[in-house]
Amino acid sequence: xxxxxxxxxxEAEMLSAMGYTSMDDLFSDVPVDVRMEEDLPLRGxxxxxxxxxxxxxxxxxxxxxxSMASFIGAGLYRNHVPAAVFQxxxxxxxxxxxxxxxxxxxxxxxxxxxxxQGLISELVGLPVAxxxxxxxSSAAAEAITCAVRVHGRKATQKGVVYVSELVPPDRxxxxxxxxxxxxIELRKLRHLEDGTLDPASVAEAAGACAVYVEQPNPxxxxxxxxTGVKDTVGEHTAFIVGVNPVSLGLYExxxxxxxxxxxxxxxxxxxxxxxxxxxYGIFACSKAYMRQMPGRIVGRTIDEDEQTAYCLxxxxxxxxxxxxxxxxxxxxxxTLIALMGAMHMSxxxxxxVRSLAVRNAAALHAVVRALDAVDGVEHVHPDGHHFNEIAVxxxxxxxxxxxxxxxxxxxxxxxxxxxxxxxxxxxxVTATDQTRPExxxxxxxxxxxxCAEVVA
Amino acid sequence: MNNLWDHxxxxxxGYAQPAPMVPESELRLATPLLRASAQRWPRLSEPEMVRHYxxxxxxxxxxxxxxxxxxxxxxxxxxxxxxxIAQMPGICDVHPHQPEHHLQxxxxxxxxxxHMLAVCAGMDEVTLxxxxxxxxxxxxxxxxxxxxxxxxxxxxxxIVVPDSAHGTNPASAAMAGFEIVEVxxxxxxxxxxxxxxxxLDDTIAAMMITNPNTLGLFETDIAAxxxxxxxxxxxxxxxxxxxxxxxGRTSPGLMGFDAVHYNLHKTFSQPHGGGGPxxxxxxxxxxxxxxxxGPVVDVRAxxxxxxxxxxxxxxxxxEPEHSIGKVQQWHGNAGAVxxxxxxxxxxxxxxxxxxxxAVLNANYLRHAIHREAKDAGVDHLFVDGARTDVxxxxxxxxxxxxxxxxxxxxxxxxxxxxxMGYMAPTVYFPLVxxxxxxxxxxxxxxxxxxxxxxxxxxxxxxxxxxxxHAAPVTTPVRRVDEVYAARNLCLRVPExxx
Numbered sequence: 001x002x003x004x005x006x007x008x009x010x011e012a013e014m015l016s017a018m019g020y021t022s023m024d025d026l027f028s029d030v031p032v033d034v035r036m037e038e039d040l041p042l043r044g045x046x047x048x049x050x051x052x053x054x055x056x057x058x059x060x061x062x063x064x065x066x067s068m069a070s071f072i073g074a075g076l077y078r079n080h081v082p083a084a085v086f087q088x089x090x091x092x093x094x095x096x097x098x099x100x101x102x103x104x105x106x107x108x109x110x111x112x113x114x115x116x117q118g119l120i121s122e123l124v125g126l127p128v129a130x131x132x133x134x135x136x137s138s139a140a141a142e143a144i145t146c147a148v149r150v151h152g153r154k155a156t157q158k159g160v161v162y163v164s165e166l167v168p169p170d171r172x173x174x175x176x177x178x179x180x181x182x183x184i185e186l187r188k189l190r191h192l193e194d195g196t197l198d199p200a201s202v203a204e205a206a207g208a209c210a211v212y213v214e215q216p217n218p219x220x221x222x223x224x225x226x227t228g229v230k231d232t233v234g235e236h237t238a239f240i241v242g243v244n245p246v247s248l249g250l251y252e253x254x255x256x257x258x259x260x261x262x263x264x265x266x267x268x269x270x271x272x273x274x275x276x277x278x279x280y281g282i283f284a285c286s287k288a289y290m291r292q293m294p295g296r297i298v299g300r301t302i303d304e305d306e307q308t309a310y311c312l313x314x315x316x317x318x319x320x321x322x323x324x325x326x327x328x329x330x331x332x333x334x335t336l337i338a339l340m341g342a343m344h345m346s347x348x349x350x351x352x353v354r355s356l357a358v359r360n361a362a363a364l365h366a367v368v369r370a371l372d373a374v375d376g377v378e379h380v381h382p383d384g385h386h387f388n389e390i391a392v393x394x395x396x397x398x399x400x401x402x403x404x405x406x407x408x409x410x411x412x413x414x415x416x417x418x419x420x421x422x423x424x425x426x427x428x429v430t431a432t433d434q435t436r437p438e439x440x441x442x443x444x445x446x447x448x449x450x451c452a453e454v455v456a
Numbered sequence: 457m458n459n460l461w462d463h464x465x466x467x468x469x470g471y472a473q474p475a476p477m478v479p480e481s482e483l484r485l486a487t488p489l490l491r492a493s494a495q496r497w498p499r500l501s502e503p504e505m506v507r508h509y510x511x512x513x514x515x516x517x518x519x520x521x522x523x524x525x526x527x528x529x530x531x532x533x534x535x536x537x538x539x540x541i542a543q544m545p546g547i548c549d550v551h552p553h554q555p556e557h558h559l560q561x562x563x564x565x566x567x568x569x570x571h572m573l574a575v576c577a578g579m580d581e582v583t584l585x586x587x588x589x590x591x592x593x594x595x596x597x598x599x600x601x602x603x604x605x606x607x608x609x610x611x612x613x614x615i616v617v618p619d620s621a622h623g624t625n626p627a628s629a630a631m632a633g634f635e636i637v638e639v640x641x642x643x644x645x646x647x648x649x650x651x652x653x654x655x656l657d658d659t660i661a662a663m664m665i666t667n668p669n670t671l672g673l674f675e676t677d678i679a680a681x682x683x684x685x686x687x688x689x690x691x692x693x694x695x696x697x698x699x700x701x702x703x704g705r706t707s708p709g710l711m712g713f714d715a716v717h718y719n720l721h722k723t724f725s726q727p728h729g730g731g732g733p734x735x736x737x738x739x740x741x742x743x744x745x746x747x748x749x750g751p752v753v754d755v756r757a758x759x760x761x762x763x764x765x766x767x768x769x770x771x772x773x774x775e776p777e778h779s780i781g782k783v784q785q786w787h788g789n790a791g792a793v794x795x796x797x798x799x800x801x802x803x804x805x806x807x808x809x810x811x812x813x814a815v816l817n818a819n820y821l822r823h824a825i826h827r828e829a830k831d832a833g834v835d836h837l838f839v840d841g842a843r844t845d846v847x848x849x850x851x852x853x854x855x856x857x858x859x860x861x862x863x864x865x866x867x868x869x870x871x872x873x874x875x876m877g878y879m880a881p882t883v884y885f886p887l888v889x890x891x892x893x894x895x896x897x898x899x900x901x902x903x904x905x906x907x908x909x910x911x912x913x914x915x916x917x918x919x920x921x922x923x924x925h926a927a928p929v930t931t932p933v934r935r936v937d938e939v940y941a942a943r944n945l946c947l948r949v950p951e952x953x954x
Binding site: 001004005006007008010011013014015017018023025026027028029030031033034035036039041042045046047048050051052054055056057058059060061062063064065066067070072073074075076078082084086087088091092093094095096098099100101102103104105106107108109111112113115117118119121122123125127128129131134135136137138145168170171173176178180181183222224227248249250251252253256272273274275276277278280290296297298300301302303304305307309310311312313314318319320321322323325326328329330331332333334335336337339343345346347348349350351352353354355356358359361362363365366369385387406411414418433435437 | 844
């Protein structure tokens with residue numbers, strides 16, 4: 001503490017300059033009956049060295065995925081963040097700034113965010129992107145409320161939104177919390193046995209305010225039928241697609257097949273998993289939704305000398321101006337993490353992101369090949385095309401498998417029973433660009449042994 | 457300066473990566489979905505990229521580059537060790553769905569933070585899940601909503617906010633589906649108990665208020681306000697934006713609040729990052745605890761064979777009984793919570809000293825500005841935003857007299873301060889003070905800095921109006937045309953520049 005407070009020891013001098021004698025004088029306005037008289041019942045202060053030692057001990061007790069053969073993903077993906085990103089993002093000018101209310105001294109971050117908007121816009125194939133929201137889940141939720149504001153009047157199914165039934169319960173819960181106050185009714189958009197959208201369900205959604213579906217879906221499946229959704233649901237129903245942005249290095253941008261709003265978890269670009277946060281949510285849309293978007297947006301403009309400059313714009317949507325009529329309560333967001341994303345994307349370039357997507361696809365391909373050789377492991381969607389992850393059926397509970405394989409240093413995937421009880425025997429196996437060939441061998445060997453034991 | 461797309465170099469393969477594990481030709485790709493044309497991204501080599509972002513950073517102002525008195529935002533120094541810790545693999549390379557025995561260290565840090573935040577605010581339980589102050593507000597309002605639904609009091613559809621409240625308060629309550637009742641403040645900027653009593657009935661779910669309020673004043677009638685709201689069965693919600701002023705001196709619990717959010721990026725020094733990430737945990741009294749988003753971290757006696765980080769204690773996730781569910785898909789901004797844990801460890805129970813110094817600095821600066829202004833003969837050009845003997849961690853000044861006398865606005869003063877090498881205070885907030893400047897120095901500014909700022913502030917106030925209207929002139933760009941931006945929307949790189 002003593003190294004953090006520059007005015008320690010100068011209190012008397014400063015107080016006397018104001019005509020006070022004690023710190024208590026500065027708190028004389030706190031009524032006696034609400035004063036805290038005792039010391040806080042907390043530990044004493046530590047030095048930097050002691051804090052580092054404790055952090056090493058505690059964080060050292062966590063098990064980093066790199067120390068195992070890990071195949072867990074389910075929405076967060078192991079990646080490699082280039083060294084330059086970490087070096088640059090801890091520059092104090094970025095790290096210790098706040099929302100660029102004073103544009104003249106915030107051009108660096110404003111320009112970087114304007115560039116981020118351009119990178120995302122190009123990636124997803126839509127003309128407008130904001131400078132990020134909290135995460136992929138709140139992005140999905142905010143997209144739905146945005147769509148309801150835009151289509152509320154003309155939609156024939158008032159306040160109704162269809163959400164893919166494969167959306168994981170935690171994300172569904174976020175969406176529910178964000179939408180329940182607006183009188184929005186969430187209905188399930190059904191999928192067929194093979195994991196693709198049920199065309200009958202899509203037809204039912206015509207005239208609703210929005211449909212929300214993910215590509216690849218939460219089980220890693222790519223669904224070509226999404227290219228026909230917009231034609232089916234029609235002009236007055238927003239087609240919202242949640243993406244894994246890395247997949248777009250290889251696969252079509254949803255904006256090019258009719259998506260009105262594209263959202264997603266930006267994390268694979270620029271951010272480690274970090275136990276689930278801070279990460280950042282992508283939000284992009286077509287012009288019809290622009291004035292109902294949540295969050296901050298940077299525009300390019302000019303200064304008094306007609307030089308190029310940047311500033312926050314479309315601010316009249318926001319809470320500090322519009323208050324309870326704002327499009328969202330969003331204020332503090334994930335700018336710095338989005339900046340890391342922009343840095344990563346600018347290093348990758350179009351060819352680099354394609355290579356990255358191919359590496360992810362190849363790693364999963366290698367995993368699938370290895371799993372195919374394991375007796376007792378079956379594909380849940382044998383005809384499907386997958387990206388990053390695949391659901392497999394085991395001869396016993398996935399939870400038991402995960403527990404058993406730990407002794408072999410293998411975390412074989414995510415227990416899909418946690419999403420749905422009828423999937424208790426299913427494992428979601430994830431591979432990314434960071435998956436190692438030796439990890440795959442260990443997975444196959446350990447799984448083979450476990451399956452043999454279970455079947456016997 | 458150049459934007460990313462102005463770099464026309466490197467037409468190669470982009471960032472160099474290892475070869476794919478299986479050749480592309482052998483992959484079974486979803487052919488109908490293959491991308492027809494690559495996104496038109498720029499191509500930069502690493503040297504170009506590093507210089508680009510370094511140059512951008514030089515066009516940005518942070519706490520590290522100068523005094524940042526942005527009221528309401530608590531722009532304090534961010535200890536660097538926190539960044540070092542946050543890059544350890546035990547946090548970076550950890551997945552939230554890993555089993556509890558993989559995460560004992562993280563869970564113990566979460567538990568310690570839940571406990572510390574509960575103690576400081578006088579609350580019973582804390583969740584760390586909300587990732588920003590506004591999300592914390594929304595989460596707490598949702599808990600209150602479900603609490604009343606559970607009790608069969610669904611008629612409570614309205615939430616009271618003072619007219620001086622942060623915009624996020626009404627926005628968050630409206631998102632949860634509440635109707636907003638705005639109550640006026642008294643002439644001296646505090647709660648108007650009569651006006652409050654007049655709007656209270658059994659349709660009120662809660663009152664949302666910050667204390668010290670947005671004028672930097674302690675709400676001396678807060679206990680009476682809480683009694684009024686509780687009297688009609690409503691809940692008291694504490695907006696923790698200004699918590700930096702009071703730790704160890706009083707607490708929302710003592711004042712009668714039922715729920716509170718914390719801005720870890722303000723009070724506990726998570727770097728603001730140019731707009732985020734933040735972290736917005738909430739604390740509640742026991743009656744609201746069953747409704748918190750889950751899971752929260754709990755502790756039990758360790759069983760044989762469990763590898764603990766603390767002797768005999770096993771940390772585990774627990775789902776609150778009537779949980780509203782989730783507001784973030786994972787466990788919140790764990791990386792931010794970790795940084796703030798390191799910050800907390802630096803102070804421990806001396807967080808009280810931290811708050812005292814925040815208040816000391818604010819009052820000292822307020823006095824110094826008035827004293828310097830008097831000496832320079834410009835004290836007629838501004839007045840206190842609210843009459844008070846002592847402020848808390850921040851204070852407001854109204855430039856209304858300067859506007860009337862000289863046509864100089866709060867914005868002109870703000871831009872003049874930029875020319876002096878400072879970040880400007882918050883301007884035009886709270887809305888109840890005309891031509892408002894809101895100044896918050898925080899505890900990490902040295903007396904010398906405060907003295908110099910007082911002199912420079914007064915020099916700016918005394919500057920001739922023409923110069924101020926033309927300010928800033930020393931910044932990377934001159935005054936930015938926001939109207940042009942809104943009328944000529946350019947939200948991404950134009951097609952012709954690709």
